[in-house]
Amino acid sequence: MTEFADSSGWLFQFLAGAAILFIFAIGTVFLLLVLVFVSDVTQRKDAVRRNFPVIGRLRHFFTELGKFFRQYFFAMDREEMPFNREQRNWVYRAAAGTDNTVPFGSTRSLQPEGTILFANAAYPDSDFYGADAAPLVIGAGCRRPYAALSFFNISGMSYGAVSRPAVRALSKGAELAGCWLNTGEGGLSPWHLDGDCDIVFQIGTARYGCRTEDGALSPERLKELAAHDRVRMFEIKLAQGAKPGKGGILPGAKVTAEIAEIRGIPVGEDSISPNRHPDIANDNQLIDAINRIRDLTGKPVGFKTVIGEPRWLDGLFEAIARRGQGCAPDFITVDSADGGTGAAPLPLIDYLGLPIQESLPRLVDKLNEYGLRQRIRVIASGKLITPGPVAWALAAGADFVANARGFMFALGCIQALQCNRNTCPTGITTHQRRLQKGLDPADKAERVWRYHRGIEAEVGIIAHSCGVHDPRMLRRRHCRIVTDNGATVPFEKLYPDVTPPAHHDL
Numbered sequence: 001m002t003e004f005a006d007s008s009g010w011l012f013q014f015l016a017g018a019a020i021l022f023i024f025a026i027g028t029v030f031l032l033l034v035l036v037f038v039s040d041v042t043q044r045k046d047a048v049r050r051n052f053p054v055i056g057r058l059r060h061f062f063t064e065l066g067k068f069f070r071q072y073f074f075a076m077d078r079e080e081m082p083f084n085r086e087q088r089n090w091v092y093r094a095a096a097g098t099d100n101t102v103p104f105g106s107t108r109s110l111q112p113e114g115t116i117l118f119a120n121a122a123y124p125d126s127d128f129y130g131a132d133a134a135p136l137v138i139g140a141g142c143r144r145p146y147a148a149l150s151f152f153n154i155s156g157m158s159y160g161a162v163s164r165p166a167v168r169a170l171s172k173g174a175e176l177a178g179c180w181l182n183t184g185e186g187g188l189s190p191w192h193l194d195g196d197c198d199i200v201f202q203i204g205t206a207r208y209g210c211r212t213e214d215g216a217l218s219p220e221r222l223k224e225l226a227a228h229d230r231v232r233m234f235e236i237k238l239a240q241g242a243k244p245g246k247g248g249i250l251p252g253a254k255v256t257a258e259i260a261e262i263r264g265i266p267v268g269e270d271s272i273s274p275n276r277h278p279d280i281a282n283d284n285q286l287i288d289a290i291n292r293i294r295d296l297t298g299k300p301v302g303f304k305t306v307i308g309e310p311r312w313l314d315g316l317f318e319a320i321a322r323r324g325q326g327c328a329p330d331f332i333t334v335d336s337a338d339g340g341t342g343a344a345p346l347p348l349i350d351y352l353g354l355p356i357q358e359s360l361p362r363l364v365d366k367l368n369e370y371g372l373r374q375r376i377r378v379i380a381s382g383k384l385i386t387p388g389p390v391a392w393a394l395a396a397g398a399d400f401v402a403n404a405r406g407f408m409f410a411l412g413c414i415q416a417l418q419c420n421r422n423t424c425p426t427g428i429t430t431h432q433r434r435l436q437k438g439l440d441p442a443d444k445a446e447r448v449w450r451y452h453r454g455i456e457a458e459v460g461i462i463a464h465s466c467g468v469h470d471p472r473m474l475r476r477r478h479c480r481i482v483t484d485n486g487a488t489v490p491f492e493k494l495y496p497d498v499t500p501p502a503h504h505d506l
């Protein structure tokens with residue numbers, strides 16, 4: 001009896017305490033709501049909050065939540081930007097090495113104007129299924145030419161924009177895949193050399209990793225870089241598709257002590273590179289820079305740009321023709337207006353430059369027109385993350401495709417759109433150790449390799465269905481484009497192949 005009275009007394013006290021706490025919590029919440037209400041009705045900056053105090057604030061909350069939930073619940077498979085669920089899932093499946101067949105039928109609408117289709121061969125080869133690509137030499141005239149094994153490669157993403165485990169996984173993955181890894185403009189870090197992969201060293205406008213103290217190009221540093229066996233080529237970055245006319249932007253939050261040291265800049269301050277190379281203000285200066293770097297390094301040198309007014313190419317190629325083909329770049333990387341970035345101003349992302357669907361065929365045509373097609377290799381980039389667009393780029397005339405965001409998806413990117421902050425939830429574009437923990441370089445390297453393998457295999461399948469034995473044998477005649485009345489026309493009708501001039505005309 002006494003025991004029961006003891007325990008019921010304890011229970012009563014507990015319930016009374018809980019009730020007081022509950023009333024206190026409700027009171028506090030009520031008081032907070034009153035304060036928020038008063039603050040909302042008395043402020044003058046936000047009309048919604050003044051007219052709809054308290055609940056008006058939920059707008060921001062739901063807008064923020066929408067970003068995260070849209071892709072799971074509301075967006076259709078093919079409607080999100082920059083990449084829809086169907087594209088992302090293809091990469092995820094390829095990277096996981098799971099079955100990449102789909103059931104029932106296509107969810108891709110084949111009617112919209114501009115849709116690309118391939119023309120299948122009536123009688124494809126019966127004794128093999130997928131076509132392989134042969135290695136291709138870049139810079140045959142250099143002291144150290146580069147025989148590139150793969151037509152599909154990793155596009156520039158600087159160490160700084162992406163994290164240490166991400167760079168390690170890309171490096172190891174590139175080694176397994178036999179493709180190159182472009183450093184991006186942030187210099188060569190030890191993590192790029194984690195795997196034994198081929199490296200393309202990018203020279204950005206701030207010359208990170210190859211600059212003197214006052215920001216000029218350092219010949220000594222270039223020679224040191226070229227002495228690395230793995231550094232195969234040098235790419236001068238004139239512009240990237242997401243921000244033509246603007247240098248790289250690495251927000252201060254991402255400038256750690258290590259990154260500051262690799263780049264040669266102060267810790268924690270925004271790292272903003274100049275809008276162009278100080279010594280490259282015209283075509284002749286570009287040709288001079290290419291030749292200076294090639295002489296110093298002995299390795300192939302090219303440049304990366306997004307094309308704006310295509311007539312610019314006439315001036316450049318005329319200058320090359322005047323000075324002789326020997327002075328030409330060994331490659332040109334053409335980036336699409338809708339290419340990706342770590343951080344860029346919206347107007348530049350949305351409005352500047354030509355998309356790859358136009359700039360690539362125009363570049364190839366100009367190279368043919370000036371008899372430079374055999375001399376200069378073409379690398380295409382910009383949303384070429386699944387087999388169809390990659391095969392299209394090869395058919396349009398690209399020798400290689402470079403890809404950034406597809407490899408980010410292979411690393412586990414969920415398109416959270418946080419690359420410009422230091423908060424990437426998958427550890428790819430953040431330097432917070434807590435978030436990087438989720439990205440295991442060894443596991444992700446295998447995913448990079450399998451994604452690469454998936455692209456090569458399925459581009460090969462398209463090539464085979466079109467009746468050719470090597471993806472680089474795809475031609476414009478193998479593509480058809482849907483027009484405004486729903487009928488297709490051959491791609492070569494939009495961009496007729498240009499015949500190179502006879503040798504004596506050059």
Ligand SMILES: Cc1cc2nc3c(=O)[nH]c(=O)nc-3n(C[C@H](O)[C@H](O)[C@H](O)COP(=O)(O)O)c2cc1C
Pocket residue numbers: 155156157158161162183184185186202237239240241248304335336338339340341342381382383384385402403404405406419429
């Ligand atoms: C996180 C991130 C960082 C990038 N950093 C660079 C860079 O340092 N230099 C560069 O030329 N391009 C950079 N890019 C652009 C890519 O190299 C590529 O040109 C562009 O994203 C288009 O290819 P994609 O559609 O395959 O991503 C970056 C892109 C991303 C997403």
